[in-house]
Amino acid sequence: MYDHLQIEKKWQQKWRESQLYRVGEDQTKPKYYILDMFPYPSGVGLHVGHPKGYIATDILARLKIMQGFNVLHPMGFDAFGLPTENYAIKNKMQPQGATDINIANYKRQLEILGFTYDWEREIKTTDPRYYKWTQWAFLKMFEAGLVFESYEPINWCPSCKTGLANEDLEDGKCERCGSEIEQKPMRQWVIRITDYAERLLADLDKLPEWETSIKEMQKNWIGKSEGAEINFGAASSELKIKVFTTRVDTIFGCTYVVLAPENELVEKLKSQITNWSQVAEYIAAVKNKTNLERTDLNKDKTGVKLEGVQAINPFNGEKVAVFIADYVLNSYGTGAVMAVPAHDERDYEFAQKYGISIKKSISPAAAIEAPDCYTDDGLLLASGEFTGLNSASARTQMIAWLEKNNQGNKKVNYKLQDWVFSRQRYWGEPIPIIHCAKCGAVPVPYEQLPLTLPNVKSYEPSGTGESPLATIADWVNTTCPKCGGPAQRETNTMPQWAGSSWYYLRYIDPHNDKALVDKAREKYWSPVDFYVGGAEHATRHLFYARFWHKFLFDIGVVNYEEPFKKLKAVGLIIGEDGRKMSKRWGNVINPDEVVAQYGADSLRLYEMFMSPFSDSSAWNTKGLIGVRKFLDRVINITTSTEPDSAVVINLLHKTIKKVADDILDFKFNTAVSAMMILVNAIYNQGGKLSQANYPLLLQILAPFAPHLAEELWANIGQPDSIFRSSYPTPDVNLMKDSQITMVVSVNGKMRASLELPTGISESEVLALALEHELVKKWLEGKEIVKKIFVPDKLINIVIKYTP
């Protein structure tokens, strides 16, 4: 047993005093930038799940430091946003005050775990010196035409009293509070992220070190689909009904056309629609539905036929019926589809219900029975000049036909929607725009940045949908920077994602007041070599950050097109009862208590040992005691003037290599296991280790258990920190095995094993095997058909099977 409290406190203080973690700018050294997703400092503090990723990056950082790299491993706080604002309202505090208290608590909790952060580089997104550059980037986007105002209906959370982006919804409910959301028209600032859709998709291929699952999620999020826009004529009207389809090849099977109820064509066709009252009623009913109801797949498809209107198929001049139905979304494609019930399941279901005819135009290429609704590619059937073509070439030729006849064109669509970038809330970066009656939306001049958040009496949402900022007359009323006339400030603030979209750049150059980041420094430190965080950010933060970075690249602020070279997702730690850690279940484990009772080194080691890094797994205090026992065993190893056994020497050098390799691979659980095996071997030789090898043991342990390793390092008279020593290099000769276990199997089944010198030949092994009693009895009276020999591994004797 050792006094972890005393040791850990002592070294944390010494490291601070000696500025062990100060990050230098010596650009002649190779750099390594390791980044954690920075935390949101909530009022409840950290539970043991939060630091898991930080422990892993800290181990990697310490290894890299010992390997001679200039390591940047910073930490900061993503502090703007709703939770703090709501927390402040509830506790009758100012959001700024609540943030300061929460950050101080988080820092304290991080400090006791012994991380290598250089707090000189700390970032807070709420610091005006930081958000000056968030605002600056926004204005650059405004200048570049990427930002626009939109009056589209937005998702409105009646409980949070704020607008939400689609990204902030879960199952049509508010991600934060779980309330059902409503549709409410609201003036919003929107960023044209869709302009970058193609690059965000294509450049995923430049990220081989990202986990495929996260790349797949981003791909699905962008949702690219290639197809065609086709103009259907409207009978007895000049209007064109433009539809989008990925399956032009099925168009000869089109028996009706469907418009989204909100499609503006509906209003334009009003004069021809003979059942308008019925149509209007349907449109009104759809409007009242929440998105949740509308997108519920289990519900029946509904729609109304537009009596008096017909659409003309440009390929064959056929007139087909026109419907409105809420299964067609106005926000995707053209808000209109051509329906081919024979080859699309939704259309099939709808046609069945409304008695619309079903016409086959594709037959399966293989000789199989065609189902009523066949959705795969095949051969074209009854399709005029295109009959007999396969689907793929038909699509190419039919699009060419459309373009030649001016009836449509090739078109790529994305599910990705533009980024609603404003919130009607107080605790966010003010959007630096001034509204002038004469000049329109005018940017706040760059030299006036940062545009700071004013103090306000009440942080409660106004309830009208406007930000509390709107109530501060002397802040709102200003003069137009362009014409000098009276004007009003924008009162919306930015979403929480804004500050986190580029923070990794600021760590490189945190105090620069002339630029977002110095370009030479950025060239040296970027990109982030290793980024670690929760997979839940795959389609939000990670997507926005990639977009923001590409924009900064385009305007020449950064040198590289992608911000994060390697990405690893951290698995959750759930409660001992198998449920997510939450106050509600009373299963939260507080790291403060674990550190007090077992020490930070034990916590670090345990979280790395408990499961593969990216897997989620349940906390188990018994397992924690197991790694604490391991540390106690390390302490009890004594140094000796006697040489070590061959087994220990061999194992030590193998372990040096394995631990370093495993850290770089984020396979911490097997690294810890390898160290345990080594220590067990040392105990088998009496718990003594030679003076020459003892320091090596401490060095491989140091990244995992820094306090203890540092203490033991000092105990053997080392004057400087163990983290200023060089990570040991394994001796390849000492790692070599002189003996191997040769497996002898008969028909693939292990029957015996032989301890033999390495490099032994097949004939020698065979001779020994045939003599072996355990092998002999299986071979008696049997004919040997063949032998398979894997050098230094096994020999398999194959005999003829005679029942």
Add this chain to the structure above:
RNA sequence: GCCGCGAUGGCGGAAUUGGUAGACGCGCUGGACUUAAAAUCCAGUUCUAGCGAUAGAGUGAGGGUUCGAUUCCCUCUCGCGGCACCA
């Protein structure tokens, strides 16, 4: 429904160009030490049969490829994550 990932002892998990399944840890059993307990140390621990040597079975289920499959292929079941009427 679609996309991705996964399923191994009582538990967490280990094992990759296909070659000893169950490393390491927890738990459990026994022993040493102790007046006793805790701690520590040592030994054992997949299941079945056997005192034992040993034999048989065994990596979610079924099939296949192979001298040999936890690993590769096909079908299915269950679980996790993401997306979801995207035309």
